[in-house]
Amino acid sequence: MAWAKSEQGGVRKGQQPTYGADYYKALFEKKRENHAPIRMALVGKENTAKTGLSLDLALKHTDKKIIVLDCDNSAQNTVDLLLSTNVKGADRIRVIPLIDEMDDAMWNEDNTTNWLAVVKKLEWFTSYLGEQHEDIGAVVMDGGSTFLKWCEFVMTERLIERGVIKDDSDNFNQKEWRERNRVFKGVLNRLTALPIPYIFFTFHLKDKKQFMDVGNGTKAMMKIGEIVDWVDGTQRFVSQQILLRRYTKKGDKTAGVEADKSLNEGDFIIRATVNEMKGRNMEHLGKRYDVMSVKGGSVSWEGLPFGWE
Numbered sequence: 001m002a003w004a005k006s007e008q009g010g011v012r013k014g015q016q017p018t019y020g021a022d023y024y025k026a027l028f029e030k031k032r033e034n035h036a037p038i039r040m041a042l043v044g045k046e047n048t049a050k051t052g053l054s055l056d057l058a059l060k061h062t063d064k065k066i067i068v069l070d071c072d073n074s075a076q077n078t079v080d081l082l083l084s085t086n087v088k089g090a091d092r093i094r095v096i097p098l099i100d101e102m103d104d105a106m107w108n109e110d111n112t113t114n115w116l117a118v119v120k121k122l123e124w125f126t127s128y129l130g131e132q133h134e135d136i137g138a139v140v141m142d143g144g145s146t147f148l149k150w151c152e153f154v155m156t157e158r159l160i161e162r163g164v165i166k167d168d169s170d171n172f173n174q175k176e177w178r179e180r181n182r183v184f185k186g187v188l189n190r191l192t193a194l195p196i197p198y199i200f201f202t203f204h205l206k207d208k209k210q211f212m213d214v215g216n217g218t219k220a221m222m223k224i225g226e227i228v229d230w231v232d233g234t235q236r237f238v239s240q241q242i243l244l245r246r247y248t249k250k251g252d253k254t255a256g257v258e259a260d261k262s263l264n265e266g267d268f269i270i271r272a273t274v275n276e277m278k279g280r281n282m283e284h285l286g287k288r289y290d291v292m293s294v295k296g297g298s299v300s301w302e303g304l305p306f307g308w309e
Contacts, residue, residue, distance in 0.1 A: 036279050038308055039192055039237060043203045043228045044244030045256035049270045049292050051078045054140045054200035056303045059089045061198060062137025067129060068095045069122065071143030098122055115153040119183060126190045138198035141191060145204040145229035148184050155180040181231045192237045204229045205256060241276035269293045272304060281306040
């Protein structure tokens with residue numbers, strides 16, 4: 001059942017809903033809450049407080065339920081920490097693991113994961129969030145890069161399901177990758193369109209590599225930078241983008257950890273750079289802030305110094 005359903009009355013079982021002049025006139029006249037929706041992407045390597053920062057922002061800006069669609073099956077650890085340290089409002093957070101051992105639909109008869117069912121589960125849950133939107137203040141899609149991998153797992157099955165190809169032996173070239181992108185962007189588009197004020201996405205950074213000369217006429221694959229692990233064009237779904245990095249005294253380039261010689265051994269800082277900011281808080285664009293630090297065994301949380309009240 002779609003959340004943008006007509007208010008003209010129910011649809012009988014087996015009937016397709018109709019969307020004509022009356023429906024669109026009512027939609028045009030419908031008043032919406034006077035609030036610019038926040039659609040933020042938090043990107044970074046592992047252990048850079050992406051989930052923690054998204055929840056911190058959500059807790060500061062809504063007193064309604066906060067739903068975490070957990071693709072990485074790791075968000076509950078962050079929520080448990082918030083609960084154990086008595087963070088105000090943490091009991092409003094509900095984590096929904098997409099890979100759930102209690103969900104029989106997730107598993108094939110040979111106990112392997114049914115990835116098509118996992119993707120459909122996220123699609124159904126996204127639709128259901130729309131139906132419950134009045135009680136929800138924020139949604140965190142935690143693990144957007146993991147979801148992209150799921151879309152890659154199911155791209156052939158989805159083409160077969162849609163009748164584009166007959167079976168997995170068909171030679172369909174680039175159709176599979178277009179299908180992956182279609183499924184991925186379809187879910188993000190639906191989440192972005194939800195009538196919920198705060199939507200957060202977390203994505204991993206991945207190494208960008210290419211063959212380079214290493215001497216003696218030979219080439220080797222070398223890291224030349226980092227890119228966000230998403231489909232090109234995902235940027236249009238977000239109006240704020242935050243880059244998170246971890247710093248230690250010596251750093252570790254292989255793990256994406258930067259060096260900061262001012263730190264002591266064993267200490268680290270997570271810093272956020274505001275890469276995109278549309279609407280309010282544009283004065284923060286390009287600035288960098290210390291979000292979290294661990295010094296001398298003591299944890300300090302600063303978060304980000306702006307809001308949307």
